[in-house]
Amino acid sequence: MTSIPFNRPFLAGSEFDYMRQAVERMHISGDGLFTRRCHALLEKMLGAPKVLLTTSGTHALDLAALLLDIQPGDEVIVPSFTFVSTANAFVLRGARPVFADIRPDTLNLDEALLPNLVNERTRAIAVMHYGGVGCEMDAILPLADARGIPVIEDNAHGLLGQYRGKPLGSFGVMTAQSFHETKNFSCGEGGALVLNDARYLERAEILREKGTNRSRFFRGQVDKYTWVDAGSSFLPSDLLAAFLCAQLEAHAEIQERRRRVWEYYDAHLRGWAAERGVGLPCVPVHCRQPYHLFYLLLPSAQARRHLIAHLGGQEILAVFHYLPLHLSPMGRKFGGYAGQCPVAESVSGRLLRLPFYNDLTESDQARVVAAIRSFEGF
Numbered sequence: 001m002t003s004i005p006f007n008r009p010f011l012a013g014s015e016f017d018y019m020r021q022a023v024e025r026m027h028i029s030g031d032g033l034f035t036r037r038c039h040a041l042l043e044k045m046l047g048a049p050k051v052l053l054t055t056s057g058t059h060a061l062d063l064a065a066l067l068l069d070i071q072p073g074d075e076v077i078v079p080s081f082t083f084v085s086t087a088n089a090f091v092l093r094g095a096r097p098v099f100a101d102i103r104p105d106t107l108n109l110d111e112a113l114l115p116n117l118v119n120e121r122t123r124a125i126a127v128m129h130y131g132g133v134g135c136e137m138d139a140i141l142p143l144a145d146a147r148g149i150p151v152i153e154d155n156a157h158g159l160l161g162q163y164r165g166k167p168l169g170s171f172g173v174m175t176a177q178s179f180h181e182t183k184n185f186s187c188g189e190g191g192a193l194v195l196n197d198a199r200y201l202e203r204a205e206i207l208r209e210k211g212t213n214r215s216r217f218f219r220g221q222v223d224k225y226t227w228v229d230a231g232s233s234f235l236p237s238d239l240l241a242a243f244l245c246a247q248l249e250a251h252a253e254i255q256e257r258r259r260r261v262w263e264y265y266d267a268h269l270r271g272w273a274a275e276r277g278v279g280l281p282c283v284p285v286h287c288r289q290p291y292h293l294f295y296l297l298l299p300s301a302q303a304r305r306h307l308i309a310h311l312g313g314q315e316i317l318a319v320f321h322y323l324p325l326h327l328s329p330m331g332r333k334f335g336g337y338a339g340q341c342p343v344a345e346s347v348s349g350r351l352l353r354l355p356f357y358n359d360l361t362e363s364d365q366a367r368v369v370a371a372i373r374s375f376e377g378f
Contacts, residue, residue: 003315004368007182010358012250018242030235031215034242041248042177042192045160046169050195052208053241054234057156057178057191061089061126063234064152064174064193066207067200070095074123079109080324080331081344082128086154087325095123096334099326101341105282106130107351110343111139118147127172128154132290133283134163137171152176155194159184160255162288173197179244184254184292184358187244190236207231257358258291264362265294265354268369276378294354295321299378301349306377308352314371317355324348 022028035053042051054060070076072094078087080099087097098117103110107130114125125144127135144151151171155161156178158168169175174197179190193208195201205215211231216222247254266280273280279297283289298304304320311318324344326336338345355368 001315004317004355004360004364005357006317006319006353006355008357008359009181009186009188010247010254012246012254014246014249015243018246019239022238022242028237028239030233030237032238032241034238034245035236037245038192038241038248041245042194045248045251046167046175046194048170048175048194048196049198050201050204052193052195052204052234053236053244054191054193054208055236056189057154057176057180058085058089059234060176060178060191060193061085061152061154062092062232063204063207064176065089065093065095066230067174067204068124068150068152070123073121075119075121076124076126077109077114077117077122078126078325079128079344080326080336080341081107081130081322081347082154082325083156083322084325084328084330086126086128087331090124090126091330091334096121097325097331098122099324099331099334099336099341101343102130102347104343104347106133106135106284106287107282107347108133108135109140111136111143114140114143118143118149122147122149124150124152126152126154128156129158129161129168131281131295132158132161132168132292133281134158134161134168134287137163141171150174150197153194156180156183156191157292158290160251161290161292164286168290169194170196174200179247184258184290185244185247185251187236187240187247190240190244193234203229208234254358255291258356260362261356261358261360261365262289262291262294264365265369268365269296269372272373292356294356296352296354296372297347298350298352303378304350304352307372307375310375310377311368311371314367316368316371318368319353320348321351321353322348 070093153175175194217225
């Protein structure tokens, strides 16, 4: 029996040709031709004034924390149900993460909790669009604006998703994108910082280029470049940008493939799920999702364990997702405790992600669905 993995890398078609072109141009370090092409593609997709590729989505968040000048003693509100990078970027600057619970429908940060979490030490609110379904930005942004608190979007799941007709990634002052192997568009490891506020543009270039004004030098704005600020090297190789460029250019085809995968699962599992009290992804009518993942929300942690084993016995790999950050060893150091975020705690123990990748065939999906429907371990 052929195994069905959880994820598999996808080639759009031009990746190796573009990488060869980068080598032939004798420029495979950062900010070459293909990096610039990726910047232009992403800026068009997001309507953003500036996008800068980074080595990972994590590094994009790190760069955002540097740009906000986060200091020891500051507080940053983050959802507990997210990847550790959302919090780590600010913790590395000495800030204390304040963990927010999530909504039971979209699994996004519960905006109704924010008024009780914000105080005079709050320096930022980080939102993560789970599964590429938008957070309720109509409630989050006015509260943040009234307090003068910048909003950072972790849009690792959400490129090409929309909230009320506007692209995810275009709401916060800055947004982190990820191009990890598991994302819709990938170069193995990679990311981007989206800059939606012009105040941060020049300094972002400097920090990303090891604290130098090298970008201004290449534009002819200074006669030599030098060290002008603290910074690090956040630039990916142009070889990775070449690979990513091919994927971004094929975004319409890739999204159509992923739409078919998502809709097949939804059509063939919704009735079964309703009969057994199993939750499926919730996409509000005012959101447009990018078809990033598909999950089952089982009635209990025990049911999830049994279903993982059941699928594994048929060579199908299904996996859980985030463990609540507030219950992690690091989260407890920042005051996290059991019961602090009850929805995140419940969801984390019951959520199961199904195999989902660009070239997942309908026959393999049919096998996954049949295996799920044969499960009797509730």
